[in-house]
Amino acid sequence: MSHLDELESNSIYLLREAYHAFERPAMLWSMGKDSNALLWLAKKAFCGNIPFPIVHIDTTYEFPEMLEFRSWARDHYGFDLVVWINEEARARGIGYETTDPVTVTHELKTVALQQTLAHHKYDALITGIRRDEDSTRAKERAFSPRTADFEWDYKDQPPEFWNHFTTEVGPGEHVRVQPLLDWTEMDIWRYLDQEKVPLPGMYFSRNGKRFRSIGCMPISKPVDSNATTIDDIIEELKVTRISERAGRAQDHHERNAMQKLRAKGFM
Amino acid sequence: MTKLSDTTLPAGAPAAAAPSAGTAPALPHLSFVVVGHVDHGKSTLIGRLLFDTHSVEEGKAERIQAACKAEGMEFEYAFLMDALLEEQAQNITMDTTRVPFRTDRRAYTIIDAPGHKEFLKNMITGAASADAAVLLVDAKEGLREQTRRHGFLLSLLGLRQIVVAVNKMDLVNYDQKVFDSISAELREFLGRLGVPPTHIVPISAKLGYGLISRSEHFSWYKGPVLLEALEQFRSTPPAAGAPLRLTVQDVYRFDARRIVAGLVEAGSLSVGDRIEFFPGGKHSVIKTIEEWPARADGSTPKGPVGAGRSTAITLADELFIERGQIGGPPEDPPSVSYYFTARVFWLHADSLKVGELVPLRLGAQQGEGRIASIERTLDAVTLDASTGPATEVKRHEVAEVRIRMRRPLAFDAGGRLPALGRFVLMRGRRIAGGGVIDAALRDDAVGGGGLSANRVALLGHRGTVIWMTGLSGSGKSTLAQELEKRLLRAGVLAAVLDGDVLRTGLSRNLGFTTEDRRENLRRAIELALHLADAGVVVIAALISPFRADRAMAAKRAADRGIPFAEVFVNAPLAECERRDPKQLYKRARAGEIPLFTGIDSPYEAPLAPDLELRTDEVPVGESVEKLADLALALARPPIPENGAGADI
Numbered sequence: 005m006s007h008l009d010e011l012e013s014n015s016i017y018l019l020r021e022a023y024h025a026f027e028r029p030a031m032l033w034s035m036g037k038d039s040n041a042l043l044w045l046a047k048k049a050f051c052g053n054i055p056f057p058i059v060h061i062d063t064t065y066e067f068p069e070m071l072e073f074r075s076w077a078r079d080h081y082g083f084d085l086v087v088w089i090n091e092e093a094r095a096r097g098i099g100y101e102t103t104d105p106v107t108v109t110h111e112l113k114t115v116a117l118q119q120t121l122a123h124h125k126y127d128a129l130i131t132g133i134r135r136d137e138d139s140t141r142a143k144e145r146a147f148s149p150r151t152a153d154f155e156w157d158y159k160d161q162p163p164e165f166w167n168h169f170t171t172e173v174g175p176g177e178h179v180r181v182q183p184l185l186d187w188t189e190m191d192i193w194r195y196l197d198q199e200k201v202p203l204p205g206m207y208f209s210r211n212g213k214r215f216r217s218i219g220c221m222p223i224s225k226p227v228d229s230n231a232t233t234i235d236d237i238i239e240e241l242k243v244t245r246i247s248e249r250a251g252r253a254q255d256h257h258e259r260n261a262m263q264k265l266r267a268k269g270f271m
Numbered sequence: 272m273t274k275l276s277d278t279t280l281p282a283g284a285p286a287a288a289a290p291s292a293g294t295a296p297a298l299p300h301l302s303f304v305v306v307g308h309v310d311h312g313k314s315t316l317i318g319r320l321l322f323d324t325h326s327v328e329e330g331k332a333e334r335i336q337a338a339c340k341a342e343g344m345e346f347e348y349a350f351l352m353d354a355l356l357e358e359q360a361q362n363i364t365m366d367t368t369r370v371p372f373r374t375d376r377r378a379y380t381i382i383d384a385p386g387h388k389e390f391l392k393n394m395i396t397g398a399a400s401a402d403a404a405v406l407l408v409d410a411k412e413g414l415r416e417q418t419r420r421h422g423f424l425l426s427l428l429g430l431r432q433i434v435v436a437v438n439k440m441d442l443v444n445y446d447q448k449v450f451d452s453i454s455a456e457l458r459e460f461l462g463r464l465g466v467p468p469t470h471i472v473p474i475s476a477k478l479g480y481g482l483i484s485r486s487e488h489f490s491w492y493k494g495p496v497l498l499e500a501l502e503q504f505r506s507t508p509p510a511a512g513a514p515l516r517l518t519v520q521d522v523y524r525f526d527a528r529r530i531v532a533g534l535v536e537a538g539s540l541s542v543g544d545r546i547e548f549f550p551g552g553k554h555s556v557i558k559t560i561e562e563w564p565a566r567a568d569g570s571t572p573k574g575p576v577g578a579g580r581s582t583a584i585t586l587a588d589e590l591f592i593e594r595g596q597i598g599g600p601p602e603d604p605p606s607v608s609y610y611f612t613a614r615v616f617w618l619h620a621d622s623l624k625v626g627e628l629v630p631l632r633l634g635a636q637q638g639e640g641r642i643a644s645i646e647r648t649l650d651a652v653t654l655d656a657s658t659g660p661a662t663e664v665k666r667h668e669v670a671e672v673r674i675r676m677r678r679p680l681a682f683d684a685g686g687r688l689p690a691l692g693r694f695v696l697m698r699g700r701r702i703a704g705g706g707v708i709d710a711a712l713r714d715d716a717v718g719g720g721g722l723s724a725n726r727v728a729l730l731g732h733r734g735t736v737i738w739m740t741g742l743s744g745s746g747k748s749t750l751a752q753e754l755e756k757r758l759l760r761a762g763v764l765a766a767v768l769d770g771d772v773l774r775t776g777l778s779r780n781l782g783f784t785t786e787d788r789r790e791n792l793r794r795a796i797e798l799a800l801h802l803a804d805a806g807v808v809v810i811a812a813l814i815s816p817f818r819a820d821r822a823m824a825a826k827r828a829a830d831r832g833i834p835f836a837e838v839f840v841n842a843p844l845a846e847c848e849r850r851d852p853k854q855l856y857k858r859a860r861a862g863e864i865p866l867f868t869g870i871d872s873p874y875e876a877p878l879a880p881d882l883e884l885r886t887d888e889v890p891v892g893e894s895v896e897k898l899a900d901l902a903l904a905l906a907r908p909p910i911p912e913n914g915a916g917a918d919i
Contacts, residue, residue, distance in 0.1 A: 013581040016581035165695070170702070
């Protein structure tokens with residue numbers, strides 16, 4: 005059994021546990037590569053079905069090409085798509101044109117997520133975060149509880165071992181289910197390649213540049229790359245020592261910005 | 272790609288050394304945990320390994336170094352690992368961290384586990400998923416409390432691949448005598464735990480000696496450096512070659528089919544295999560293996576699906592399978608038991624107490640177990656056992672306990688298939704402890720039948736059969752129904768089993784030939800005994816005219832340890848025929864019902880009934896009280912003086 009097979013089986017196990025344990029689970033989807041791997045795993049876990057809604061937190065700064073992919077994927081896979089925008093914040097004028105990226109991320113992603121949860125009463129959010137993306141994510145649990153105030157109590161995380169997880173929550177609380185925690189960026193690419201998972205074209209080189217990590221338009225920067233196939237990308241990753249999220253401005257705005265964002269409910 | 276220039280590096284750091292290269296074949300992924308006493312250098316070791324194998328993202332080391340310089344601190348490799356602000360401020364790892372790194376030969380996941388006792392739950396969270404462990408010991412301090420505790424927990428968690436790194440050798444002048452003395456102590460300690468170390472390696476994590484390349488400072492050391500020692504480890508092989516164990520996570524009905532979804536914990540499964548589900552024992556044949564997306568060539572998977580795989584199957588028969596059951600071959604099933612011994616560790620502030628009913632999860636099974644006894648608690652530091660039974664297991668303690676489940680549990684004990692012998696204990700919504708089952712215990716080992724004792728504990732009484740015999744119309748059903756009400760009011764679970772119950776259901780396919788009547792009675796006896804086994808006071812109200820049949824019922828009950836009383840509901844035939852509530856005598860006299868008891872078939876009255884009730888002489892209420900006295904005396908025996916069964 006290959007390492008990818010192990011990762012796949014473990015992720016499917018987690019998805020099935022989440023679907024069993026929670027009354028109203030939902031899966032977050034950004035159309036990005038990890039998100040698409042997650043969607044693929046869900047299709048596998050539930051034999052071609054996706055038995056929970058797929059939520060996209062739309063910041064209104066999405067790349068048009070990603071929005072096209074969103075419609076295409078919904079029809080292709082056949083799932084219940086929920087799109088949420090923090091209209092209130094946009095009405096107040098919150099945006100990259102006027103505000104710092106940490107605040108914008110908080111308002112248009114975290115607060116938007118809170119609004120979605122309050123509205124739909126989800127008790128579990130399945131996300132595609134990985135431990136190798138950031139050093140605070142490296143300390144995450146597969147089933148990670150969040151308080152009603154959306155807080156991550158990273159100082160007192162519940163124990164988690166032998167495939168047993170925190171599967172019960174109090175009123176207003178929810179659990180982040182994170183089936184891709186053990187995967188690395190390299191694993192994701194190898195898996196996408198192995199499974200021939202459909203992906204947005206922005207990940208591949210055009211005119212000597214490609215996106216390694218795709219977020220909001222104003223703060224996602226492409227990297228120099230001639231990688232036009234997944235094989236090329238894998239070769240590129242073998243030698244790089246630049247972090248995957250280096251192109252994401254909000255992570256680097258201040259020291260430990262990511263920990264602060266995450267403690268407040270960011271993924 | 273940038274590199275820290277040698278001049279800006281902390282003293283003694285080598286120019287980033289290449290990991291052991293060569294053309295050796297790639298090894299499978301390995302995850303290893305680094306454990307040991309607080310401040311013995313775990314995060315430093317990991318930071319150094321990452322740095323020396325070029326696994327640190329570009330600029331990170333430089334940034335941290337600049338920050339250290341600004342604050343007048345010495346650069347520490349540990350800062351590469353401790354991500355949370357609190358960790359950086361206190362210079363202590365609080366929660367377990369996983370980081371990938373790779374050499375030319377292998378991809379690794381390093382699990383950094385906190386050494387501080389307060390964060391033991393995080394240490395276990397990290398260590399439980401590792402294939403191997405590095406136990407770190409400070410050369411200057413030697414074995415400390417957490418060194419021993421962690422060693423002990425590694426053995427309990429089932430880790431068998433352990434390398435010891437004796438760190439900070441630079442602080443003892445690379446003295447071989449210090450190393451040898453610590454090695455001897457460690458070999459003795461880990462040997463007693465059954466986890467002898469594969470290698471004991473001298474290192475200086477801070478200076479990078481002995482991790483990736485040899486150091487002239489310990490030329491006296493001939494063994495492998497740390498990375499070489501790790502390369503000798505295998506990733507934990509899923510139990511192949513073992514009998515199938517399929518943990519059922521769920522049964523899906525997305526369409527008309529029932530899809531059984533789960534994880535193959537051991538063995539393998541293929542289409543056509545016979546499979547039985549435990550506890551329960553329902554069995555079928557695997558009809559299909561479900562797979563998405565469908566294969567391009569239109570073929571369907573036949574298996575084998577091996578250990579470690581998540582899978583989904585359908586069965587040839589429509590069985591009611593439940594989450595938690597374990598699928599396995601009928602010829603090599605898991606143990607199914609209510610009662611077992613286990614070693615547990617406890618992580619919650621509220622102690623685990625003897626007599627406590629605690630939620631338990633094993634695989635996808637969820638149940639409640641009573642802590643029947645705490646045989647002894649173990650001091651994980653000294654390995655000294657408490658002298659005798661204890662009343663509680665405190666936080667961070669380890670104990671040998673006996674647990675009695677309310678419902679049966681399927682498992683494989685004694686490390687036969689580790690994944691099937693591990694469980695967690697819950698306190699509220701949280702995992703509060705874990706344990707490993709050492710052996711199933713026989714129910715009769717606990718003085719008076721542990722299996723039914725569970726039900727006695729649940730119901731407050733035991734199952735009993737009150738067998739009422741008498742002519743049709745003698746008043747059996749009336750008395751039976753009144754007795755049922757009377758017992759239910761007294762808090763006793765009672766159920767009537769009479770001719771109507773049988774003839775409209777279980778025996779609907781039977782007629783009234785001698786053969787069919789005998790079969791009907793056989794079914795009545797089986798059902799009565801089964802219900803009584805399940806704790807019910809069964810009130811059987813059946814003509815049962817033949818002494819031999821009633822004697823058989825009594826004997827079968829005695830064989831199974833079920834109290835049984837024969838009650839003769841007696842009224843003269845003339846009186847019964849006068850009452851004739853169902854007009855049966857009339858029809859029998861008219862020849863419509865052949866072989867009717869009392870008319871053209873004999874009734875053999877009991878010779879020595881436990882109770883005789885003359886329904887033509889005694890009022891119903893009085894008879895019911897006599898019956899209730901009899902039933903309660905049997906269902907609620909006096910508690911024996913010697914305390915047998917007192918722990919139920």
